[in-house]
Amino acid sequence: MAYLYIYAALMLLINLLYIYVLGKKELFHPRLITAYLTASISLAILFYFHLLPSNLLGFLLVLMNLIILFYFSKNWVVGTLVSAFIYAAFQIIWFFTYYGYHVLTQNTSPYPFLIVKPLAFCILAITMFLAHSAVLLSINHYIRKYDIYHILLQVHQGIRFILYSITLLLILLFINFIFYLWEETFFTWLSILTISAYSLLILLSISTVVFIVRQRLQQIFLEEQISYVAKLESENSLVQSFRHDYKNILLTIGIFLERNDLYGLKKYYNEELKISSYQELEDRVDFLDLRNMQILALKGLIGNKLGIAKQKGMNIELDIPQPIIRLSVPLIDCVRCISILLDNAIEESEQVADAQISVTFKTVDHQMSIIVANRVLDAKKIRISDLTRKHFSTKGDGRGKGLHTLNRLVRSWQNASLDIHMQDDFLYFEIVIPEIEVN
Known part of the structure; x- marks a missing residue:
């Protein structure tokens, strides 16, 4: 019985470390610790008076984590994914420590196989702690880098995560009762099946987090692109307004020149027109056709990439004569394709003296042609048939994945x-993309 209490205390400590790492410091505060210790002590008292079987402790740990995490984060997504990941990690590591020792030594102690020699128990406990520490260290970098906790907080809490939580609890409750009812002769097979289920649970939790983080990062990227283009459009609007008043400005300048009033002309130019650089205005005019790209993700991408090329001194031509509203292909795939083409064009143009990049969207007979062209350094060295071959690149090893x-x-x-x-x-x-809808 003493071993069980030591093991339970160690589990609670490790569980707290998981919450600290996965939930970041802002979730880990005195009120949470107080609630956590209160719930843990309550479970220990119930177990001490034989009001709870040992089989249900794991299930109650998941339930405790889920309730505490949901209460303090106010988010079902955080509560569900974190509690599922923690318990699955506990079960898998237990399988390869205490249960593994039980199988190798044919120990006769009952589930959860903690009654072993003191030295063996200490070695297994240290091994278990080191294994959990390795898991925490391996995921800590990604949690900090991508700010996963805050991304999960921003996820819309739909009914699916509540159903996911309920399903998780029912499955874990069922597994714990199976452990309690099945005979020892079937325990090995049941354990293997259970560990496989917990491994799938970990993979499901991780894949769900990866999917959520990836979607959020893509959203942030597109928002930045859209913000950039919105700023660009604002400046282009100023340019158009200026061009509409072009004749009036010339007329006013002519009046100053007729009077030979150079001082007045200079004052008018500096104070009234407020033009810092005419070349800057001309640069912005080149992207006026971007107004016709009404798909915000593509507008942001094209505006950003061409802006980078312009800053590098490359000549840019953009031709979108008709409004583009919707595509017949997946938007994410189309963004990836155009990004690859523009990145390659910019990279190749950096080696060319008179660099030029052109981007064209044209529609003919309900088909859209997306054309990206750039001047190359040595056309004779390029074999068209090799360009889309996997791992082929003229730029060295480890390249050639984009066009493939x-x-x-x-x-x-x-x-x-x-x-x-x-x-x-x-x-x-x-x-060439078919069945494009254009207004």
Whole structure:
């Protein structure tokens, strides 16, 4: 019985460390610790007076974590995923420590196989603690880097996570009762099946978090792109307003010149027009066609990439003559394809003296052609057939994945095609997408 209390105390300590790491410091405060210790002591008292079987302690630990995490985070997503991950980690590590020792030594102690020699118990306890520490260290970096806790807090709490929580509790309760009812002869097979289930639970928890984080990072990226383009459009609006008043400005300047009033002209130019750089205005005019791209994700991407190319001194041509409202292919895939083409074009253009990049969206017979072209350094060295081959690159080892991915994505779209050809010193990539809706 003493071993069980020591083991339970160690589990509670490790459990608290998991909450500290997974929930960050802001979740880990005195009120949570007080609630945690109160709940733990209450379970210990109930168990001491034989009001709770040992089989239910694991289930009650999950329930305790779920309630405490939900109460202090006010979020079902955090409570469900964190409590599921913690308990699954506990069960898997227990399987390879105490239960593994039980199988190897044919120990006759009952479940949960804690009654062993003192030295063996200490070694197993230390091993268990080190294993949990390794898990915590391995996930801590990603939790801090991607701010996973705050991302989970921002997830919309739908009925699916409440149902997920209830389903999780019912499954764990069922497993614990199976452990309690089944005979020792079936325990090994049951344990293997159970550990497999807990492994799937860990994978499910991790994959859910990865999916949520990935979606959020993509959303942040697109929001930044959209913000950039909104600022760009605002500046372009000023340019258009200026161009509408062009004749009036010239007329006013002519009046100053007729009077030979250079001082007045300079004052008018500096104080009234407030133009710091005419070339800056001309640079912004190049992107006016971006107004016709009404898909915000693509607008942000194109505006950002072409802005970077412009800053690098590259000549840019953007032609979107008609409004683009909707695509017949997955938006995320299309964003990836255009990003690959623009990144490659910018990278190649950095090596060319008279760099030029052109981007065109044109529609003909309910089909859209997306054309990205750039001047290349040496057209004779480029073999079109090699460009989409996996791992092929003219830039060294470890490259060549982008165009292969582009080709694979386009081929996955129904009735879409990718054409690559060379004309003069320009390399053209043309993606044709069917049934495009244009206003």
